[in-house]
Amino acid sequence: MIVPLSALGPGEKGIVVNIAGGHYARQRLVSMGLSPGAMVQVIESHSMGPIIFSVGGSRFAIGRGLASKVMVRKL
Amino acid sequence: MMKIVALAGNPNVGKTTIFNSLTGMRQHVGNWPGVTVEKKEGILEYRGQRFLVVDLPGTYSLTAHSVDELVARDFLLKRSADVVVHVLDATALMRNLFLTMEILEIGLDNVIVAINKIDLAEKRGIEINVKKMEEVLGVPVVFLSAKEGIGIEELKGKIYRMANGELEAKPVVPTYDPEVEREIRHITEVLSGTSLAEKYNLRWLAIKLLQRDEEVIKLVLRHLGSEKLDEIMTHISEVEERYKRAMDLIIASQKYEFIDGLMHNFVRYSHEQSETFSDQLDRVLTHPIYGLIALFGVFYLMFKFVFAFGMPLQGLLEESFSSFGVWLAPHIANETLRALLVDGVIAGVGSVLSFFPLVFLLFLAMSLLEDIGYMARAAVVMERIMRKFGLSGKSFIPLVLAFGCNVPAVMATRTLDDERDRLLTMLVNPLIPCSARLSVISFLAGAFFAERQALVAVSIYATSILLALLMAWVISRFVIKGEESPFIIELPEYLVPSWKTLLLHSWERSKEFIKKAGTIILLGSIAIWYLSTYPAPIGTGGSYAERLGRFFEPYTRLMGLDWKAAVSLLFGIIAKENVISTYGIIYGSEEAIVGIMRPLQAYVLALVTTLYVPCIATIGAIRAESSWKWAAFTVFYMIALASFVGIVVWHIGIVLGF
Numbered sequence: 001m002i003v004p005l006s007a008l009g010p011g012e013k014g015i016v017v018n019i020a021g022g023h024y025a026r027q028r029l030v031s032m033g034l035s036p037g038a039m040v041q042v043i044e045s046h047s048m049g050p051i052i053f054s055v056g057g058s059r060f061a062i063g064r065g066l067a068s069k070v071m072v073r074k075l
Numbered sequence: 076m077m078k079i080v081a082l083a084g085n086p087n088v089g090k091t092t093i094f095n096s097l098t099g100m101r102q103h104v105g106n107w108p109g110v111t112v113e114k115k116e117g118i119l120e121y122r123g124q125r126f127l128v129v130d131l132p133g134t135y136s137l138t139a140h141s142v143d144e145l146v147a148r149d150f151l152l153k154r155s156a157d158v159v160v161h162v163l164d165a166t167a168l169m170r171n172l173f174l175t176m177e178i179l180e181i182g183l184d185n186v187i188v189a190i191n192k193i194d195l196a197e198k199r200g201i202e203i204n205v206k207k208m209e210e211v212l213g214v215p216v217v218f219l220s221a222k223e224g225i226g227i228e229e230l231k232g233k234i235y236r237m238a239n240g241e242l243e244a245k246p247v248v249p250t251y252d253p254e255v256e257r258e259i260r261h262i263t264e265v266l267s268g269t270s271l272a273e274k275y276n277l278r279w280l281a282i283k284l285l286q287r288d289e290e291v292i293k294l295v296l297r298h299l300g301s302e303k304l305d306e307i308m309t310h311i312s313e314v315e316e317r318y319k320r321a322m323d324l325i326i327a328s329q330k331y332e333f334i335d336g337l338m339h340n341f342v343r344y345s346h347e348q349s350e351t352f353s354d355q356l357d358r359v360l361t362h363p364i365y366g367l368i369a370l371f372g373v374f375y376l377m378f379k380f381v382f383a384f385g386m387p388l389q390g391l392l393e394e395s396f397s398s399f400g401v402w403l404a405p406h407i408a409n410e411t412l413r414a415l416l417v418d419g420v421i422a423g424v425g426s427v428l429s430f431f432p433l434v435f436l437l438f439l440a441m442s443l444l445e446d447i448g449y450m451a452r453a454a455v456v457m458e459r460i461m462r463k464f465g466l467s468g469k470s471f472i473p474l475v476l477a478f479g480c481n482v483p484a485v486m487a488t489r490t491l492d493d494e495r496d497r498l499l500t501m502l503v504n505p506l507i508p509c510s511a512r513l514s515v516i517s518f519l520a521g522a523f524f525a526e527r528q529a530l531v532a533v534s535i536y537a538t539s540i541l542l543a544l545l546m547a548w549v550i551s552r553f554v555i556k557g558e559e560s561p562f563i564i565e566l567p568e569y570l571v572p573s574w575k576t577l578l579l580h581s582w583e584r585s586k587e588f589i590k591k592a593g594t595i596i597l598l599g600s601i602a603i604w605y606l607s608t609y610p611a612p613i614g615t616g617g618s619y620a621e622r623l624g625r626f627f628e629p630y631t632r633l634m635g636l637d638w639k640a641a642v643s644l645l646f647g648i649i650a651k652e653n654v655i656s657t658y659g660i661i662y663g664s665e666e667a668i669v670g671i672m673r674p675l676q677a678y679v680l681a682l683v684t685t686l687y688v689p690c691i692a693t694i695g696a697i698r699a700e701s702s703w704k705w706a707a708f709t710v711f712y713m714i715a716l717a718s719f720v721g722i723v724v725w726h727i728g729i730v731l732g733f
Contacts, residue, residue: 010358019324023287024140025561027323028492031136032565033170036320036328043354048363049459050468050562057167059357061455063562 001074006051006067008042014072015039021069029070032060040072077127078238080119081150083178084162085171086133087567089191092221092576093162094130097231102128104583112146112489121231126238129156135170137177138288138323141492145290151181152275158237159186160230162219165196165203166568168342172334173327175212179246182276186244187215187233194220195568200345207341214244222573248278249333255325258285258314262307269298285311286323353569357452361566366456373449374475381436388432396425415604418660423600426514426652427592433510434588437479438581445472446572446580451564458562464544465551467491468562470500474543476584477507481689482591483584484509485696493560499551501697502709505689506543506716508536511651515684518655522669523677531678539685542716554708591650591692599649599691607642607660620646620661634683634721635676635729647684649691654684675733679725687717 008014016038019026033056034040043059044052050061080097084090094102098117105114115130131150132143151159161178163171168190178186190203209216215233219226236242250256262281266272271280271294283291284307296304315322359365400421407413444450450472458468469491477484484504491497508516520531603620611617623645624638631641639661647654658668672680688710689697698706 018320021561023321023323025563026321027136027138027140027286028561028563030324030327031138031170031173032563033167033173033331035331036324037331044358044361046363049361049366050455052357052361052455052566054354056169058164058170059353059566061361061451061458061562061564061566063458066561066563 002071003074004068005040005042005053005070005072006045006064008040008045008053008072008074010042010044013039013041013075015075016070016072018071019069020071021066025066025069029062029066033058034060034070039075077125078157079155080126080128080158080160080234080238081131081156082128082160082162083131083147083151083174084133085135085164085167085174087565088133088162088164088171089219089221090130090133090162091580092573093160093189093191093219093227093230094128095576095579096221096224096227098128107146112142113486119231119234121235124235124238126158126234134174136174137181138283138286142489143492151178151183154183157185158234159183160189160234161186162189162191165190165192165201165218166199168201168203168338169331169334172338173330176249176330176334179212179214180248180276180279180282182279184244184246185237186246187217187230187237188212189217189219189226189230191219191221193218194223194225202343202345204341204343211247211337211340213246215242247337249330251326251329251333254314254317255285255329258310261310265299265303265307266295271295271298282326286326287311356569357566360449360452361455363456363459366452370453370456373444373453377437377440377444378478381433381440385433385436389429392429392432393425396421396429400425414608415601419600419604420597422656422659423603423653424592424597426656427511427596427650428589430510430514430652431585431588431592433513434479435581435585437510438476438483438584439577441476441479442577442580442584443572446570446577448567448569451566454564455566462559462562464548465559466499466503466544466547467493467496467560469564470496473500473504474507477504477509479510480585480588481505481507481509481693482587482696485693485700486587488700495551495555495557496560498555498701498705499547501700502550502705502712503543503547505693505697505709505713506539506546506686508539508685509651511690512685514652515647515654516681519677519681522666523672523674531681535681535685538682538720542686542720546712546716587692595691596650599646599653603646603649603653603657603660607657633725634679634718635725636680636683636721639671640676640680643680644683644687647690648688651684651690654680673733675725675728678728679721682724683717683721686713686720688713 002017005014016034016036018036019029038055040053040055042051042053050063051067052059052061082090082094094115094117097119102115102117107114112132117128119126119128131147134144134147137144137148150156159178161175163175175188196203205216205218215237217226217230217233219230233242259278259281262284263277266277266280280291280295284295311322318325360369400417404413404417407416454468454471457471461468461470472490473484473487476487481504485501488497488501491500516532516535520528524531607618607620609619620642621638624642627641627645628638639658643654643657646657694706694710697709
């Protein structure tokens with residue numbers, strides 16, 4: 001099932017399939033390891049704040065707007 | 076000529092610690108010419124040879140979006156360094172190797188890869204084979220634990236050998252799918268006829284062109300003309316059509332695939348990653364509600380710590396300066412010189428320098444929070460709140476720094492990667508009461524509102540913080556409009572900081588404060604002394620200061636303040652501490668202020684002092700970080716705001732019978 005990253009709950013994992021959104025944000029995400037094929041695990045996702053996730057051994061927080069543009073295959 | 080060693084790498088990999096252990100105390104901070112990114116340089120001595128070590132800004136990639144990335148990329152592209160030490164975090168190898176590949180793609184053959192945090196990686200069951208890694212990457216590899224000082228000597232040795240041509244790198248570069256490779260070949264052929272071939276690695280240019288890098292597109296446009304460039308770009312779009320994905324994504328994912336292939340040769344993960352303590356901690360500290368409670372707790376403790384230790388030290392320094400003045404006075408025969416030194420220089424500079432312990436401790440506490448890894452979490456918690464006012468969560472850090480001093484806080488906006496966020500944060504920054512204004516607030520609150528001292532001080536802080544947020548909202552709505560930037564921040568590993576780095580860092584930041592006291596405030600104190608002594612002493616009605624005050628009095632009357640307050644505020648532009656010390660000069664003692672003001676006036680004076688015109692050093696910092704235009708804008712909006720608030724509070728106070 002392919003869903004936006006923002007739809008994953010805490011503890012859920014997914015494989016990045018595609019990233020929509022502007023060139024700038026996309027480059028940022030990619031250089032941080034969030035590129036197609038990467039496995040992400042959501043650590044905290046709360047409707048009131050940014051989404052915390054880990055990818056490739058590092059943890060990041062991104063805004064919900066951006067997270068909804070990252071498409072993942074839910075595992 | 077000294078050989079140059081550049082340190083490159085992602086943020087949070089421990090570059091600064093390595094820089095410190097390579098250079099010791101022999102380092103200085105300046106600006107890159109033309110841009111406002113800090114340039115840290117230091118000297119490394121090894122086997123009698125001296126090297127200039129340059130700490131490049133931490134970047135995730137060499138796709139230039141922020142000033143930081145542009146600086147790092149230009150430095151590497153121009154081959155300005157004799158040796159490039161690329162620092163990687165062993166616990167996040169995959170992502171860090173992405174930057175490695177970008178650096179190697181430039182065509183550099185003088186790269187040493189330094190894998191830091193190797194001890195942490197071992198604990199997590201990540202085994203790296205150094206021999207295999209060197210073989211596969213084709214570059215020398217050093218294992219480090221910068222914090223423990225492991226591997227530093229070996230790194231120095233390799234730097235020495237590479238700088239002197241005894242060590243070579245034959246780096247591997249990523250290969251992509253045949254279709255992408257065909258594009259790269261095609262573009263390289265087109266470019267090979269131009270003068271670009273002499274200055275750049277054409278494969279690198281081709282890859283950047285495929286990624287639609289703006290700077291590279293402009294560069295190629297100049298050398299090829301729009302017709303040929305268009306032809307290339309159309310080609311790229313066709314490939315994107317076939318892949319159904321943007322080219323920069325195609326290249327990135329193939330680069331990661333390539334890295335994944337390499338890593339199989341030299342990395343073993345011995346056990347599955349389970350949920351770490353950090354994950355659990357993050358769940359609490361970034362939670363919208365618990366996180367906010369934790370944040371208030373942390374900052375309450377921080378201020379508590381700073382004042383508990385800083386205030387007594389400040390009192391001590393203040394006393395020492397005044398006793399020094401008293402001791403010095405009889406030793407100087409010339410009356411004018413004595414007055415200048417004792418009443419002007421020592422009183423003025425001393426009152427500012429006595430705040431140094433407070434400022435230093437505040438920066439120490441904040442550097443500690445940063446190095447532990449907490450500041451990034453605070454930014455996450457504040458993101459939602461700050462966003463409502465047009466700011467980014469990342470703006471929170473420079474705004475907190477402003478409580479110490481606005482000058483380094485304005486400079487700290489450099490950490491914001493979005494230009495609009497950066498400008499906005501800079502413009503509202505001076506509204507946050509710095510420790511200089513704290514001295515004015517606490518003096519007036521203590522003298523006039525003995526019992527309600529704390530309440531008065533808090534009300535002034537709350538007003539200025541609220542106004543800072545409100546102004547951020549107004550400015551982002553009406554002055555610097557534009558799209559909101561996406562929020563992306565790395566949450567670094569929680570770490571026990573190294574004391575040496577911590578002290579160095581706090582010292583670097585608070586140094587500005589001493590510099591300010593030694594230059595602007597010294598000159599200002601002399602000016603104040605001169606204006607209030609000539610042509611006739613103050614109090615007699617003849618001094619320049621009094622005439623200036625009388626000139627502005629009709630205006631300050633609107634907020635219930637007389638000519639003495641007008642003079643004080645005028646001198647306060649140099650440094651806010653002057654607002655009170657001017658009364659000292661006018662009356663001979665600061666305490667004399669109590670007899671001539673009513674509490675309401677004192678309250679308005681404290682409020683206006685907090686809100687009007689940033690001090691000269693802050694104005695200078697805003698100009699240096701943006702432009703004269705924005706510095707002037709800040710001065711004008713703050714005068715208008717302070718006048719408005721002052722007049723309103725004064726009149727409401729009168730009506731209420733205070």
